[in-house]
Amino acid sequence: MEQKVYLLPGPTKPCQAVLDCYGQFYGSSDLEVDAFAQDYDDAACLLRELLTIPQDSSVVMMSGEGMVGLWAGLTNTLRPGDKVLSVNFGSYGKGIGDMAAGLGADVEYFGEGDTEPLDRNKHWKQLESKIRSIQPKLVTLVHCETPSGTIVDHDLLELVGNLCDEVGCLFYVDMVSSAGGVCIDLSANKVDIALLGSQKCFSLHSDITILVLTEKAWKVVEENKDKSGYDALLPFKNVVDPTFSGERLFPYTMNWSSIVALKESLTQLKNEGFDKVYQRHIDVAEHCRNRITKIGLELHVEEDYCSPTVTAIKVPPTIKWEDLSSELAKKQIYFGRNYGTLAGKVFRIGHMGTQAQLHQVNKGVDALEEILSCGQQ
Amino acid sequence: MEQKVYLLPGPTKPCQAVLDCYGQFYGSSDLEVDAFAQDYDDAACLLRELLTIPQDSSVVMMSGEGMVGLWAGLTNTLRPGDKVLSVNFGSYGKGIGDMAAGLGADVEYFGEGDTEPLDRNKHWKQLESKIRSIQPKLVTLVHCETPSGTIVDHDLLELVGNLCDEVGCLFYVDMVSSAGGVCIDLSANKVDIALLGSQKCFSLHSDITILVLTEKAWKVVEENKDKSGYDALLPFKNVVDPTFSGERLFPYTMNWSSIVALKESLTQLKNEGFDKVYQRHIDVAEHCRNRITKIGLELHVEEDYCSPTVTAIKVPPTIKWEDLSSELAKKQIYFGRNYGTLAGKVFRIGHMGTQAQLHQVNKGVDALEEILSCGQQ
Structure with a gap:
């Protein structure tokens, strides 16, 4: 056939070695706490190398499809009325702005939608003045706009990241379809909330999402400490903090197999x-x-x-x-x-x-x- | 060893045949839409038999740990100020009430916490008068209180369900640790929102949650049509409705392997x-x-x-x-x-x-x- x-x-499609991880039972993250945490940390450590994650950022891996991470980045930082600038080139850019609007944020869109790609020479100055003028709490951008097959230039990402840092707003970047396939330097780009999925360049099942959050992002999450729900990030704060010394009980039973599968996939990328x-x-x-x-x-x-x-x-x-x-x-x-x-x-x-x-x-x-x-x- | x-x-621990399902790649639920829907429907159909699900109820399977379903049942039905009666025997009963309170609901607790189990003869009359007097929008109950190892009597479940039906409130039951191991008749018990997880009696990875919603529950979900987020149920409404004839595109890329694994687990239970x-x-x-x-x-x-x-x-x-x-x-x-x-x-x-x-x-x-x-x- x-x-x-x-x-x-x-x-x-996951490769055989990754599929083999899914085909195994590793135990309970609530019982063999240290053994699970070791696999979690190993995967996080490989992500740190892959994405040049700054030391003071944390890696949160959640059970669920990539969308849970995209929502978590918004629901944990935004309150009704907060200003958001949604960079809208391609359809996902607009979609994220619409998600923020659905949460009651005051969203402005910058861009041309599906009609043309984001261009540093053509759009940067306008984007810069837009950010300076509206002083948003959050700027959202999609690194790889999968529907239109476009990627945002590394230098432009850095320009936006530095500007967000300067004006004190959070930089939220959907990297679901680029991370693991395109060189990303979160440290240089000053991305505050990076969103990753499992079923794209990592070639895993669609069962895990990853958020990388800077200390600056955590501060905003902590201000929203009443935020509850499955996608609440604060319950993850201690257990994903490399300096935390207590017992690392995650907010729910983790899918250990998927963490080992991620570790295997990242190991293969590193070995290559x-x-x-x-x-x-x-x-x-x-x-x-x-x-x-x-x-x-x-x-x-x-x-x-x-x-x-x-x-x-x-x-x-x-x-x-x-x-x-x-x-x-x-x-x-x-x-x-x-x-x-x-x-x-x-x-x-x-x-x-x-x-x-x-x-x-x-x-x-x-x-x-x-x-x-x-x-x- | x-x-x-x-x-x-x-x-x-999943059995080998179930592990083998996780160790396979089945394709994309967004591409081979009908083939995926068939597996989804097969699993739903087996659940219908197992739990005696009434014809007008729908089965929603979501990617993520069981907690996403528990939250979804609350976040899609409650608004701030809504009255909730949380049946509090064992620690999970209280926990669900606290989750509802975290969403701004006006929660009353009924019960003794960890000190004693729910008893039909001893507690039913009090519970009945409590429900009649406060007329809550939602009554929450945990079928199997895992921490205290207790189960709620089938007849009591039916009494509460009938009363909720009579007074027009929703009956929310956490069946995460009982479904698949204990005889459950959702039709007789008039449960409006049944919550199930994957890693208990179904012996699957902790990567899927299941909600069974009656038409009565869907009506309340539809009243909250502005509800957004990963756990929003309305985007699932059409695709899980057995009478829907359009293209069944789920709100996100489904974890096809986990649906096949669930189907395999349920098939084994049926065969036994x-x-x-x-x-x-x-x-x-x-x-x-x-x-x-x-x-x-x-x-x-x-x-x-x-x-x-x-x-x-x-x-x-x-x-x-x-x-x-x-x-x-x-x-x-x-x-x-x-x-x-x-x-x-x-x-x-x-x-x-x-x-x-x-x-x-x-x-x-x-x-x-x-x-x-x-x-x-």
């Missing part, structure tokens, strides 16, 4: 070499774009803005997306569809984590080429 | 025969209590109130819990400790799910007997 080729922008991992993503993405344009398809955005983890491609006028995807499915090839204003117009080839492989992308583009050339006959 | 014998009140499963739990619990009293230990509560899933035992005056548990650990035997007012005074033998086996309980009690008799020499 031919195997399915998933080229989705997540969930990506983080730089080599990033280069693999860059190479595969470039190869993907080259092949895509060679077969006559158009990228959704210019090369400079393309994420190394996912490529967004215009659906050609000769075929409907529904027909194209059903032809692809016959060949057991699966690309990502799109949502909102890009639905039916733009599709995605995900090449993140275990999917960042030339041969896998080639299989996908070969099938695409075959289907499109058949249509032309 | 001798194998560890876990006799915890959760997490319980639900009645036989309950009898196995009853028999093992009775055997456990007999052996415990025979070796001179005292149960925390009288036999009539004991849960078939967990036995709570007084720590004997001859030894400290810390010493007892460390001696047990040397023999690779793990019992559950306790928290709050019962910490150090009462410990637990969990015999739920895959742990509801005579030979396993015997290993645990043998070790206990050996340690205690050594101490007497």
Whole structure:
């Protein structure tokens, strides 16, 4: 039987060693407290290296899909009426602003939505003056806008981070689809709340979310000490603090298998070499774009803005997306569809984590080429 | 190497067939929508049989630890100032009331806390008059109070459910530690919001929570349509409604492996025969209590109130819990400790799910007997 080729922008298929971790029972985090904490710390330590996490930041891993972390970053810091600036390029940027608005925050949007990517030369000055003028409590930004396949420039991230630091607001960055596939330096970027998911570049099941919080972010969380609920962060504060010496009882029974799976995935990235991992993503993405344009398809955005983890491609006028995807499915090839204003117009080839492989992308583009050339006959 | 014998009140060790499900990648719930929905529906259907779920109720499965469901049941139904009656026998009963209070609800407590179990003859009349007099929006109750090892009588559950129905309030029942090990009839008990976890009698990883909601509960959820956050239930409404005919896109990427694991666990319970499963739990619990009293230990509560899933035992005056548990650990035997007012005074033998086996309980009690008799020499 031919195997399915998933080229989705997540969930990506875990490798066998990671799957083996899920297939084991490690015990209870409430009983063998130290043994669990050791696995937790090992995973956090590897994340510290991967993302250049400053010493005074903490790593919170929560049981649940990535969205729980995205919500936690907002619900623990915002109160009704708080000013939020939502950087809105691509659809997730707007989505996060809408989530904040749903919590009663006073949200302003900066950006062009799906129509164009965030550009340092073009937008920085405007963004800077916007932040200075409205003095928000929180600036939200999406590092990799998966639907449009775009990535925010490292230098721009640093400019925004430094400005947030200067004006004393929190910098909230969704890195769900970039962390582990793109070089990130949280220390240099001064990100206060970094949000990560498991099922993208880490190639894990969709069962864990990760938040990295600076001391500055914790201070705001502590001001909201009445915040309750599953996504309350304060109950995690002590147990994730490297200097805490008490018994490390987490707010609920942790999914030990998923923490070991994360540790295994991060160990593999480290063994490959983080730089080599990033280069693999860059190479595969470039190869993907080259092949895509060679077969006559158009990228959704210019090369400079393309994420190394996912490529967004215009659906050609000769075929409907529904027909194209059903032809692809016959060949057991699966690309990502799109949502909102890009639905039916733009599709995605995900090449993140275990999917960042030339041969896998080639299989996908070969099938695409075959289907499109058949249509032309 | 001798194998560890876990006799915890959760997490319980998944059997190999369930572990194998976690060790597989099934794809994306956002892509192969129908195939995922089929697995979801299969699991829901098995739950319908197991718990006698009425036709007009829906089954919501969320990614995360059991606490997310417990919170969701409260956050989606309560607004600040809403009256809640928290049935407080054992420590979890009080805990749920405190969670509701943390959301701004006006909470009254009924009960004796850890000091005695809920008794139909003794407490029903008082409880009835309390509910009638305060007319709460929500009555919360814990079916199996894991810390004290007690279970609420089936008839009492039905009396409370019928009364809640009569006075028009919602009946919220935490069944995390009983569902799958104790006979439950949600239809007869008129439970509006039943909360279940994965790591107890279902013997799964702690990565999924289940809510069963009646139409009456959904109406209240719909009145709170502005409720946002990871635990918002309304985004699940359509996709879990058996009559919904649209595309079933869940609010986030589901953990497909965990749904298949749940389906596998439920299939095993069905194949064994639900009645036989309950009898196995009853028999093992009775055997456990007999052996415990025979070796001179005292149960925390009288036999009539004991849960078939967990036995709570007084720590004997001859030894400290810390010493007892460390001696047990040397023999690779793990019992559950306790928290709050019962910490150090009462410990637990969990015999739920895959742990509801005579030979396993015997290993645990043998070790206990050996340690205690050594101490007497």
